[in-house]
Amino acid sequence: MKKVLVLGAGQLARMMDLAGAPLGMDIKAFDVRTNKVVHPVDPEHIYGDLQSGIAQCDVITAEFEHVAHNTLNECEKSGKLFPSSDAIKIGGDRRLEKALLESCKVANAKHVVIATKADFDQALKQLALPIIFKSALEGYDGKGQWRLKSLEQADAIWQEMEAFIANATSSVAQGIVAEQMVPFDREVSLVGARNTHGEIAVYPLTENHHTNGILSVSVAAPSEASLQSNAAEVFKKIAEQLNYVGVLAIEFFQVGEELLVNEIAPRVHNSGHWTQQGADTCQFENHLRAICGLPLGGTQLIRPTAMVNVIGEDDISDEIYSIPSVAMHWYDKAKRDGRKMAHINLCGKDEVELAERLVQLSSLLKQESFPDLDSFAKRYLAKVSQ
Amino acid sequence: MKKVLVLGAGQLARMMDLAGAPLGMDIKAFDVRTNKVVHPVDPEHIYGDLQSGIAQCDVITAEFEHVAHNTLNECEKSGKLFPSSDAIKIGGDRRLEKALLESCKVANAKHVVIATKADFDQALKQLALPIIFKSALEGYDGKGQWRLKSLEQADAIWQEMEAFIANATSSVAQGIVAEQMVPFDREVSLVGARNTHGEIAVYPLTENHHTNGILSVSVAAPSEASLQSNAAEVFKKIAEQLNYVGVLAIEFFQVGEELLVNEIAPRVHNSGHWTQQGADTCQFENHLRAICGLPLGGTQLIRPTAMVNVIGEDDISDEIYSIPSVAMHWYDKAKRDGRKMAHINLCGKDEVELAERLVQLSSLLKQESFPDLDSFAKRYLAKVSQ
Numbered sequence: 001m002k003k004v005l006v007l008g009a010g011q012l013a014r015m016m017d018l019a020g021a022p023l024g025m026d027i028k029a030f031d032v033r034t035n036k037v038v039h040p041v042d043p044e045h046i047y048g049d050l051q052s053g054i055a056q057c058d059v060i061t062a063e064f065e066h067v068a069h070n071t072l073n074e075c076e077k078s079g080k081l082f083p084s085s086d087a088i089k090i091g092g093d094r095r096l097e098k099a100l101l102e103s104c105k106v107a108n109a110k111h112v113v114i115a116t117k118a119d120f121d122q123a124l125k126q127l128a129l130p131i132i133f134k135s136a137l138e139g140y141d142g143k144g145q146w147r148l149k150s151l152e153q154a155d156a157i158w159q160e161m162e163a164f165i166a167n168a169t170s171s172v173a174q175g176i177v178a179e180q181m182v183p184f185d186r187e188v189s190l191v192g193a194r195n196t197h198g199e200i201a202v203y204p205l206t207e208n209h210h211t212n213g214i215l216s217v218s219v220a221a222p223s224e225a226s227l228q229s230n231a232a233e234v235f236k237k238i239a240e241q242l243n244y245v246g247v248l249a250i251e252f253f254q255v256g257e258e259l260l261v262n263e264i265a266p267r268v269h270n271s272g273h274w275t276q277q278g279a280d281t282c283q284f285e286n287h288l289r290a291i292c293g294l295p296l297g298g299t300q301l302i303r304p305t306a307m308v309n310v311i312g313e314d315d316i317s318d319e320i321y322s323i324p325s326v327a328m329h330w331y332d333k334a335k336r337d338g339r340k341m342a343h344i345n346l347c348g349k350d351e352v353e354l355a356e357r358l359v360q361l362s363s364l365l366k367q368e369s370f371p372d373l374d375s376f377a378k379r380y381l382a383k384v385s386q
Numbered sequence: 387m388k389k390v391l392v393l394g395a396g397q398l399a400r401m402m403d404l405a406g407a408p409l410g411m412d413i414k415a416f417d418v419r420t421n422k423v424v425h426p427v428d429p430e431h432i433y434g435d436l437q438s439g440i441a442q443c444d445v446i447t448a449e450f451e452h453v454a455h456n457t458l459n460e461c462e463k464s465g466k467l468f469p470s471s472d473a474i475k476i477g478g479d480r481r482l483e484k485a486l487l488e489s490c491k492v493a494n495a496k497h498v499v500i501a502t503k504a505d506f507d508q509a510l511k512q513l514a515l516p517i518i519f520k521s522a523l524e525g526y527d528g529k530g531q532w533r534l535k536s537l538e539q540a541d542a543i544w545q546e547m548e549a550f551i552a553n554a555t556s557s558v559a560q561g562i563v564a565e566q567m568v569p570f571d572r573e574v575s576l577v578g579a580r581n582t583h584g585e586i587a588v589y590p591l592t593e594n595h596h597t598n599g600i601l602s603v604s605v606a607a608p609s610e611a612s613l614q615s616n617a618a619e620v621f622k623k624i625a626e627q628l629n630y631v632g633v634l635a636i637e638f639f640q641v642g643e644e645l646l647v648n649e650i651a652p653r654v655h656n657s658g659h660w661t662q663q664g665a666d667t668c669q670f671e672n673h674l675r676a677i678c679g680l681p682l683g684g685t686q687l688i689r690p691t692a693m694v695n696v697i698g699e700d701d702i703s704d705e706i707y708s709i710p711s712v713a714m715h716w717y718d719k720a721k722r723d724g725r726k727m728a729h730i731n732l733c734g735k736d737e738v739e740l741a742e743r744l745v746q747l748s749s750l751l752k753q754e755s756f757p758d759l760d761s762f763a764k765r766y767l768a769k770v771s772q
Contacts, residue, residue, distance in 0.1 A: 001718075018404055021427055024716035024728075041407055045431055277666075280711045280733070295708035302688065322681035325666045330410035332387075342410075347666070 001026050002292050005053045005080075006040065007071065008032060008063035011331035011340065012268050012284075013040040015276075016063070019284035025292070028053060032067060041332075054078050059291050061246060065091030065266055066138055069171060082196070082245040082291040083266050090242070091266035094136045094177040101261050104237045108261040109253070114176040115165075120158050123178035124151065133161060136175035137168065145213070147181075182260055184253035189218075190231040191249045191272035191283055192299070194239045195290040202232050203279060203299045206271045208251070211372045214311060214338065217358075218271045219380070220278050221304040221351050230259055238264060247272070247287035270309065270340070277327050277345040278305030303347045304354040308361065310342035313369035320344065320364050323357055355381035387412050388678050391439045391466075392426065393457065394418060394449035397717035397726065398654050398670075399426040401662075402449070405670035411678070414439060418453060427718070440464050445677050447632060451477030451652055452524055455557060468582070468631040468677040469652050476628070477652035480522045480563040487647050490623045494647040495639070500562040501551075506544050509564035510537065519547060522561035523554065531599070533567075568646055570639035575604075576617040577635045577658035577669055578685070580625040581676040588618050589665060589685045592657045594637070597758045600697060600724065603744075604657045605766070606664050607690040607737050616645055624650060633658070633673040656695065656726070663713050663731040664691025689733045690740040694747065696728035699755035706730065706750050709743050741767035 002025045006013040009029035017027040017040035029040040030053055037053035039045035047053065050071065054060065060080045062072075065088050072085040090096040101108045112123035114133070123131065129151070135144030144164065146157045161176055168174030187210070192202030205228055209217040231252065239248055249269030252259040272283035281289070281297025289296055310316065314335040320326050325347040333341055346361060348354030358377035362370060388411045392399040395415035403413040403426035415426040416439055423439035425431035433439065436457065440446065446466045448458075451474050458471040476482040487494045498509035500519070509517065515537070521530030530550065532543045547562055554560030573596070578588030591614055595603040617638065625634055635655030638645040658669035667675070667683025675682055696702065700721040706712050711733040719727055732747060734740030744763035748756060 014407075018407055021400075021404055021718075022713070022715040024714070024718060039428065042425065042428075042431070045428070280663075281713070289707060294704050297707065297712070298710040300710075318680050321675060321683065324684040324686075326683070327408070327667070328410070329408040332407075332410060 002059065003057040004028070004288065004291070005030060005037065005057035005060045006063050007060065007067045007075065009038055009040060009043055010063055011333070012063035014331060015273075015284045015329070016061075016268070016288060017041050019282055020288050023285065023288060025288060027288075028057065029063075030071075032071070050074065054080070061287070061291050062088050063267055065089075067092070083242070083248075084245075087242045087244050087248075087266045091264060092137060093172070094134055094263070095175055097264060098177060100238065100241065100264075104234075104241050106234045106237055106261050107258065109182050110180040112178045114161075114178055115173070117158065117162070120154075120161070120176075120178075124148075124154060127178060127180040130181040131178050132181050133157065133176050133178050135164065136177055137170050137172060182253040182255060182262075184255050184260075186254050187251065187262070188223075188227075188231070188254050188259070189249055189251045189269065189271040190235055191247060191269055191275070192232070192235045192239070193247045193283070193286040193290040193296050194244050195296055196245050196293040198240075199296055200236060200239060201286065201296040201299045202235050203272065203275055203283070204228060204301045205231055205252075206274065208271050209372065209376055211311075212338075214309070214340075215270050216309050216311070216370070216372055217376055218274055218307045219304070219354075220274045220301055220306070221354070222301065227254070227257065227259065234259065234261060246290050247283050270343075271307075273329070273343050274305040274307040274345055275299075276329065277325070277347055278302055303349060304351045305345060305347045306354055306358055308344045308346075308358075308370070308373060309340055310344065311369070312337045312339055312341065313366065314341055315366075316342070316344075317364050320361060323360050323364075325357065326361065351384040352381070355384050388445065388674075389443040390414070390674065390677070391416060391423065391443040391446045392449050393446065393453045393461065395424055395426060395429055396449055397719070398449035400717060401659075401670045401715070402447075402654070402674060403427050405668055406674050409671065409674060411674060413674075414443065415449075416457075418457070436460065440466070447673070447677050448474050449653055451475070453478075469634075470629070470631075473628045473630050473634075473652045477650060478523060479558070480520055480649070481561055483650060484563060486624065486627065486650075490620075490627050492620045492623055492647050493644065495568050496566040498564045500547075500564055501559070503544065503548070506540075506547070506562075506564075510534075510540060513564060513566040516567040517564050518567050519543065519562050519564050521550065522563055523556050523558060568639040568641060568648075570641050570646075572640050573637065573648070574609075574613075574617070574640050574645070575635055575637045575655065575657040576621055577633060577655055577661070578618070578621045578625070579633045579669070579672040579676040579682050580630050581682055582631050582679040584626075585682055586622060586625060587672065587682040587685045588621050589658065589661055589669070590614060590687045591617055592660065594657050595758065595762055597697075598724075600695070600726075601656050602695050602697070602756070602758055603762055604660055604693045605690070605740075606660045606687055606692070607740070608687065610643075613640070613643065613645065620645065620647060632676050633669050656729075657693075659715070659729050660691040660693040660731055661685075662715065663711070663733055664688055689735060690737045691731060691733045692740055692744055694730045694732075694744075694756070694759060695726055696730065697755070698723045698725055698727065699752065700727055701752075702728070702730075703750050706747060709746050709750075711743065712747065737770040738767070741770050 009031035013029040249265040251262040275282040395417035399415040635651040661668040
């Protein structure tokens with residue numbers, strides 16, 4: 001029985017455990033807040049500290065990229081860590097990420113890395129407005145970001161960013177990456193896996209919708225073949241450059257027929273949760289297969305599938321279970337504003353049926369907790385019904 | 387969060403837990419061998435005794451029908467047990483089962499209940515040869531069964547059965563049910579659910595193949611509509627007669643276009659394991675939905691799906707993971723001859739693809755551990771390729 005230690009004890013480790021148990025794998029999670037190894041589904045079961053966790057497992061992986069570097073380094077020393085600490089660190093630092101994209105020669109937004117006022121001024125010169133500034137470390141789901149629409153805002157934003165950099169407590173120096181805003185048509189992501197033997201399998205592109213900077217809905221439906229193969233090519237370049245092992249997610253801005261990489265996540269990803277119902281093998285199982293050296297499972301779309309995030313809400317009507325194909329995935333977390341509490345997957349035999357079910361789902365949910373879902377679902381239904 | 391206590395701590399409780407965690411349910415299992423409530427996936431975690439388990443849960447159910455009657459009665463008293471103890475007991479006693487089938491007026495094999503030598507002689511008069519004798523209590527997967535092909539065997543078989551009845555240690559008197567052998571064309575089963583509100587949903591008929599009296603392969607593929615509706619009608623009669631709540635499995639002998647009930651199982655069933663990959667909502671989730679009063683999930687066949695049991699074998703080549711759609715389900719049990727260790731599900735876009743994948747799967751498994759699989763898979767491929 002393969003023993004896997006996951007760095008991080010959140011919903012991604014939880015879903016890895018639920019996917020790994022049928023494979024006969026023993027999954028444990030390292031909770032970075034308490035420094036204890038715990039059961040990923042029943043965290044009241046505590047097994048020990050990081051050192052014993054490392055000693056007792058066969059393989060180590062991570063459910064998030066913001067793991068302390070000394071922890072990553074300790075895991076890397078054991079020779080059991082997949083993906084490598086370098087790959088995980090790149091996911092946690094936009095400066096490294098941009099350098100990787102440049103070295104792979106994959107298209108991405110025009111950008112400038114900022115550490116000082118001089119860099120900031122340089123960014124204002126080199127980039128056209130509007131500019132989006134993103135913190136290099138941490139900061140996701142809309143946190144640690146600033147938008148500059150007119151130069152009059154520049155001083156105020158620089159002061160905020162300067163304080164942000166100065167107040168950073170991480171062991172690595174904080175910084176900012178300035179990007180020229182991309183007038184994208186839509187945001188899509190590609191989730192795929194590369195195993196220890198170098199085998200690659202990617203899922204179909206997923207279209208993502210955000211609400212207040214947090215992913216709210218992902219839809220997996222057939223894309224144009226050329227777009228899918230472009231995305232797969234980018235995946236291959238990045239994964240091979242990193243000698244990556246595990247599931248890797250790449251977020252893109254689509255502009256016309258072009259795909260610009262927005263960011264990469266060296267882990268299973270929220271935009272891949274639909275794979276639990278929509279693909280032969282879900283991203284959690286494929287991640288485990290990849291890091292344990294097993295052949296990768298099928299990544300083709302079985303049926304059009306959507307995922308709806310449940311954010312800051314723990315009270316969902318039981319009526320949703322009457323919608324065929326609805327699959328609820330609770331994370332067993334205490335309710336908190338803005339917190340990802342669960343997701344709901346649903347499928348349709350075609351996109352029309354999927355869209356109809358999304359409209360029905362939305363009608364059974366509290367509008368204030370899913371503010372954009374109804375309009376999205378109706379737009380989607382109108383589009384696919386044409 | 388709904389708290390569910392399962393009587394029995396085997397693979398069925400384990401798979402209920404894996405299906406229940408995403409629903410936000412807390413599943414615990416009562417191990418009837420140790421009389422302890424344990425974690426269904428990690429049984430080294432012990433929570434307490436039956437009494438505290440009953441007190442702390444919202445709903446009680448069973449993963450098998452051979453639960454001691456005093457345990458069932460204690461659970462029933464709490465008002466939390468679904469299905470009822472009567473329904474569970476019927477599944478554990480062929481005499482009650484036959485009486486139920488008669489009271490529902492559903493077709494079944496001609497039979498005689500035997501307690502004494504006089505009953506045995508009566509059976510020989512009333513039933514045509516060959517006759518199969520089955521113990522009324524326990525005895526499944528081919529144990530506690532005798533076949534009488536000629537009257538010359540009668541004395542020897544009676545002596546064996548008489549000793550078997552006399553040596554029984556159960557609190558209820560052991561007995562025998564004699565059945566006239568049915569010259570069936572195939573064995574099929576119908577798995578379905580009825581929830582606390584009386585809503586019913588049934589899966590498509592599954593064709594079952596046994597090796598040495600143990601289920602080895604189940605195939606779920608579209609059946610004739612008339613056969614499916616006949617089976618669904620039988621399901622409705624039995625489930626409503628019992629005011630049944632939960633998943634119920636009915637095994638049939640198919641003779642021409644007729645279905646004779648062979649036996650019923652008041653629980654999730656091995657022949658329904660394919661639903662984990664082949665249906666919107668698997669039998670484990672639908673069982674939990676049913677007993678917790680939730681609407682039932684989709685039971686339609688997504689794609690032709692097969693299940694292969696792994697019996698007495700714990701060494702399966704990793705190569706099987708290279709077959710698209712293969713889903714492995716290990717039960718984390720110590721290897722023992724004849725023990726169900728795991729099952730493998732696989733799907734195809736049509737029956738030809740499914741059959742091809744079954745042939746491929748068989749070629750990667752040890753023939754001695756899957757003695758009939760290769761010939762079955764090749765026959766199946768030949769049939770569906772016509």
